[in-house]
Structure formats: structure tokens, C-alpha cells
Amino acid sequence: MIDFTPTADQELFVKTARDFGREVLGPAERTLDKMADPEEAFKSDLFWSTMQQAFDLGFHKMGLPESYGGLGLDAITAGLVWEELACWGAGFSASLMAGAVVPRLIAFMAPFNEELVNKYVIPFCENDDARLISAWGSSEPDIGSDGKNYTDKSVRHRTTARLRDGRWIIDGTKSNFISNGGIANSYIVFACVEPDQGICGSGAFLVPADAKGVTRGKCVDRLGLRALNQAAVYFDEVEVDESNLIFPPGDGYPMLHNAIITVGNLGTGYLALGTLRAAYEEALAYARERVQWGKPIAEHQLVAQKLFEAHTAMESMRTFLWKGSWLCASAFPGDLKTSLSAKIHATNLAAKHTAAMAQILGGYGLTRDYPVEKYVRDAPLLQVMDGSNDTLMVKAAALL
Ligand SMILES: Cc1cc2nc3c(=O)[nH]c(=O)nc-3n(C[C@H](O)[C@H](O)[C@H](O)COP(=O)(O)OP(=O)(O)OC[C@H]3O[C@@H](n4cnc5c(N)ncnc54)[C@H](O)[C@@H]3O)c2cc1C
Missing domain, CATH: 1.20.140.10 (Butyryl-CoA Dehydrogenase, subunit A, domain 3)
Known part of the structure; x- marks a missing residue:
């Protein structure tokens, strides 16, 4: 039942990660880590050229299905690669890992929204453009661990979403800790639709970073993982299509x-x-x-x-x-x-x-x-x- 022998493919993926880590990621991570102003790191060519090389090698799409242009790696093979990449730079690897959250969630929900697959998943996999990196926001200034408090109905996301003329209007603030918050191209945003249902009254919305009313905070200055951008994201009357609700509020929230x-x-x-x-x-x-x-x-x-x-x-x-x-x-x-x-x-x-x-x-x-x-x-x-x-x-x- 148990076999610890890596396959030839697994060895090849790990070797690719090791070569990239030694030559590109490791030196970049050490330089980014030492930059006194974290904002400077994420405006630098160094960060973006390193991310682009990671995308060129396909690390961003390891977990996405081959039918959409992803590599379709199983979780163990992807885990072997993440260990190797993190050995050279855990901050940058965290950014790369979080960066696939939007396409992964849309791919997961694909049977319900084929249009978003064509708009977000396939370009992410086929264009291999590092600027398509994404983020997800559940935590808020007042909602950290409470994101897992499914029972207390008085606990809810302060970020809200309401329907107006067939469009969702989103208002609120996501915490300083959103991975890739300041650099993402798109977000999954948890926002409260049905306040009576507590945290389970939140739906998951897809919000493009260039939507009117989206602004981002400065990268928070931290002890470690300094090659990972973490920043607050603000939503002020942000309008998105009705179909951008990719997971509805209700009893399914804990499952998601x-x-x-x-x-x-x-x-x-x-x-x-x-x-x-x-x-x-x-x-x-x-x-x-x-x-x-x-x-x-x-x-x-x-x-x-x-x-x-x-x-x-x-x-x-x-x-x-x-x-x-x-x-x-x-x-x-x-x-x-x-x-x-x-x-x-x-x-x-x-x-x-x-x-x-x-x-x-x-x-x-x-x-x-x-x-x-x-x-x-x-x-x-x-x-x-x-x-x-x-x-x-x-x-x-x-x-x-
Ligand atoms: C590197 C990093 C990346 C992150 N990326 C993201 C992201 O991409 N998207 C996102 O939405 N969020 C992200 N977060 C936020 C993260 O999910 C929260 O920081 C975390 O859930 C804790 O919330 P908090 O910081 O508000 O602390 P709080 O919830 O305020 O907790 C403070 C302290 O109280 C303790 N505590 C709270 N409730 C209980 C309880 N019921 N029982 C016992 N102890 C308790 C906690 O353990 C902690 O020690 C990230 C955080 C980090 C550090």
C-alpha cells in the first residue's frame, strides 16, 4: 500500500524546482528579504522577473486541470515541488501558492460557471503571465479566527454584498494580511449577503482588481516571509456581475x-x-x-x-x-x-x-x-x- 519511491516525473519536477531555486528564486528571495521598505520589493523588477520565470516554468498552474491548460499534478507531486521551492524561498513560494487561488476556486466550481473558466482559468494557464496572480480575502480587521466561527450568528463579515439592478455592490475592508493583497489581478472576496446567518451568510465573490472602487493598502512590514506581499484591500461601492458570486451564502459556507x-x-x-x-x-x-x-x-x-x-x-x-x-x-x-x-x-x-x-x-x-x-x-x-x-x-x- 505504501511506496516512497519517487517516479521519474516527480524527480524531474523536483530537479526543475531545485535548479530554479538555486539559480533564481534563492538569490531573489534573499535580496527581497533585505529591502527595508517592503513596498520597494513589490515594485522591483527583481520580484516580477522572478515571478515571471516561475510562471514560465509552470509552477503557478501545478494544481490546475490539464483540460484547462494546467499541469494537473497530483497533491503529492505538487507537495514535493513546494518543499523544494520553499527551501529556497518560503515567502516567494507563499506568494506563488496563494496566487493560484482564484483559478483554482473557479475550476472547482466550473460546472456552475463555465464563463468564468474561460475568462480566468484558461488565460491563467495559457498566457503564463505573472501579472495574473490572484488573492483571497476572508480575514478583516475584526474577523481573524472568527472566520471559522460558524455557529455564533452574531459573528459576520463586515464586508457586505447587496444586489442592485442585477449587479452586486460590495463594500468593506479586508485585513492587512491578505497574501498578494497589494499586487493581485483578481480577488475572491468573502462578503456578507445574509446577516441573519452569521459568518455562513457570506458568499464568495470574484472581484477584478481594476474594478472601480477597489484600492489596496501598503504592504505590511513584517518579521518574516518578506518576499510575500501582504496588504489590506478596500471595496467602496464596487460593482460586479451577478455571475461573479461563485459560491452562494448558506449552509455550504463551512464546506467551502x-x-x-x-x-x-x-x-x-x-x-x-x-x-x-x-x-x-x-x-x-x-x-x-x-x-x-x-x-x-x-x-x-x-x-x-x-x-x-x-x-x-x-x-x-x-x-x-x-x-x-x-x-x-x-x-x-x-x-x-x-x-x-x-x-x-x-x-x-x-x-x-x-x-x-x-x-x-x-x-x-x-x-x-x-x-x-x-x-x-x-x-x-x-x-x-x-x-x-x-x-x-x-x-x-x-x-x-
Ligand atoms: C503569512 C500569513 C498569510 C495570510 N494570508 C491570508 C490570506 O491570503 N487571506 C486571508 O483572508 N487571511 C490571511 N491571513 C490572515 C490569517 O488567516 C489570520 O491572521 C488568522 O486567521 C488569525 O487572525 P488574526 O490575526 O486576526 O488573530 P485573532 O483571530 O485576533 O487571534 C489572536 C490570538 O487569539 C487566539 N484565538 C482566537 N480565537 C481563539 C479561540 N477560539 N480559541 C483559542 N485561541 C483563540 C489566536 O490563536 C491568536 O493567538 C494570513 C496570515 C498570515 C500570518
Whole structure:
């Protein structure tokens, strides 16, 4: 039943990701991370040329069906690639991953809206234009973890949508944390249509970034994942077609939200795995070179223990994520409890062990001369991305 041997195709995809990571993504991510003003990063040619090269190689459309021009990769193969890409740059990889959210959701809902497939999914796959990157907005200044509070009817998105003359009018603000918020070409926006139904009264709307009334905030200045643009998005009397309601409000909301989290949490887990692997590989190489007390520090037992524990953590993260991906490949979108648990496990271990890896470099691990300090800064954001680990744990525990 279990086979860990990669196929020839999987090896090829991973090699392509590794070559791209070593030559393009890694150097770009390190430069973007060091830019003092995050706005500067997303106006730079460096960011956009790197994104374009990622699109040219097809990483943006890994999860989209071949019938629409996507690569149609199964979840395990895509996971192998995400681990590799994240090892070179978790911030940029998070942007690339979030960037496919609009076409993926439309493709998921394709039987109900063929017109949007032709307008958004096929061009995304066939034009391979990095400017078509997208974003999704559920969280708001007052709605973070509450996005998962399906029972309390007084909790609802403050962003609203109402029908006027056969057009939806959208008003409201999405939080500072919208991945690709400041650079996306289109958005999935959760907006309240039926206030009596609480958060389940929200529908999912497709909103083009150039629609009149859409404005974006500045990229929020953060500890880590600095190659990921995160910004608020504002909607002021934004009008969209009636058919832009791609998922209606009602009892289906938890199903949709949970499906997004089931897939998204695995992605975040792979970002954590790649981040820890990068830190581990750097610490291992350093520990084999650095001599103190007459021998390479890797031979001091307490240093060896840190390396061993990080290695074991990665093995457990990887197998858990593969199981989640296998469930996703077997019956889309997979199993919620497994995805939540694998994400919590992976991101908590990444935060713990990246810090240990930095300690192996002693004082140098805390300087900007070595990349390891960046991994220590990136990892905690992954503990909050796609839901804070504490709230995901509450959700997963309820499914035991
Ligand atoms: C890297 C990153 C990318 C993101 N991308 C997106 C995106 O693309 N789109 C989007 O919509 N959002 C995005 N977010 C937002 C993210 O979903 C929220 O930050 C997250 O849901 C937490 O919301 P909050 O920050 O408002 O914290 P709050 O919900 O205010 O939580 C604050 C603290 O209270 C705890 N808490 C809250 N409720 C409970 C509870 N019931 N039980 C126990 N503890 C609780 C939390 O664990 C946390 O420690 C992103 C966030 C990050 C960090």
C-alpha cells in the first residue's frame, strides 16, 4: 500500500524546482528579504522577473486541470515541488501558492460557471503571465479566527454584498494580511449577503482588481516571509456581475471554508518543511566545518543531538504531509483533520528547530551574513498563516 519511491516525473519536477531555486528564486528571495521598505520589493523588477520565470516554468498552474491548460499534478507531486521551492524561498513560494487561488476556486466550481473558466482559468494557464496572480480575502480587521466561527450568528463579515439592478455592490475592508493583497489581478472576496446567518451568510465573490472602487493598502512590514506581499484591500461601492458570486451564502459556507483550509494547510505545512530543511542543511554544513575544542562541532554530542532532532522532525513532517496529500489526491479536497494536524505539527516543529539550527552557528547564526536567521524569522508566520495554530488545534480536536 505504501511506496516512497519517487517516479521519474516527480524527480524531474523536483530537479526543475531545485535548479530554479538555486539559480533564481534563492538569490531573489534573499535580496527581497533585505529591502527595508517592503513596498520597494513589490515594485522591483527583481520580484516580477522572478515571478515571471516561475510562471514560465509552470509552477503557478501545478494544481490546475490539464483540460484547462494546467499541469494537473497530483497533491503529492505538487507537495514535493513546494518543499523544494520553499527551501529556497518560503515567502516567494507563499506568494506563488496563494496566487493560484482564484483559478483554482473557479475550476472547482466550473460546472456552475463555465464563463468564468474561460475568462480566468484558461488565460491563467495559457498566457503564463505573472501579472495574473490572484488573492483571497476572508480575514478583516475584526474577523481573524472568527472566520471559522460558524455557529455564533452574531459573528459576520463586515464586508457586505447587496444586489442592485442585477449587479452586486460590495463594500468593506479586508485585513492587512491578505497574501498578494497589494499586487493581485483578481480577488475572491468573502462578503456578507445574509446577516441573519452569521459568518455562513457570506458568499464568495470574484472581484477584478481594476474594478472601480477597489484600492489596496501598503504592504505590511513584517518579521518574516518578506518576499510575500501582504496588504489590506478596500471595496467602496464596487460593482460586479451577478455571475461573479461563485459560491452562494448558506449552509455550504463551512464546506467551502473547510475545503480551502484542507488544501491550504497542507501547502503551509510544505512551506514549513522547506524552511526547516534550508536551516538544517546550512547548520549541518557549518557544523562539519567549524572546529572548536579540537574537533568539528558536529562531533560534540549536544550539537549532534540538535541536528538529529531536526532531521527526525523533518522526516515526521514529511510523512504526515504526504499522508494528507495522498488523502487529497484520493478524494479532493482531502481530510480536514489530517491537514490541520499536519500543518500544526509541521509549522510548530519548524519554528522550534529553525531556532535550534541558528544556535549551531553560534554568534554567526544571529547575523545577517548567514541565511539561517531568516528561516527563524519566516517560521513563526507559518504558525498563523491559514489560521493560527491554536484555533486550528481547537478545530482539529473537535474532530477527534
Ligand atoms: C503569512 C500569513 C498569510 C495570510 N494570508 C491570508 C490570506 O491570503 N487571506 C486571508 O483572508 N487571511 C490571511 N491571513 C490572515 C490569517 O488567516 C489570520 O491572521 C488568522 O486567521 C488569525 O487572525 P488574526 O490575526 O486576526 O488573530 P485573532 O483571530 O485576533 O487571534 C489572536 C490570538 O487569539 C487566539 N484565538 C482566537 N480565537 C481563539 C479561540 N477560539 N480559541 C483559542 N485561541 C483563540 C489566536 O490563536 C491568536 O493567538 C494570513 C496570515 C498570515 C500570518
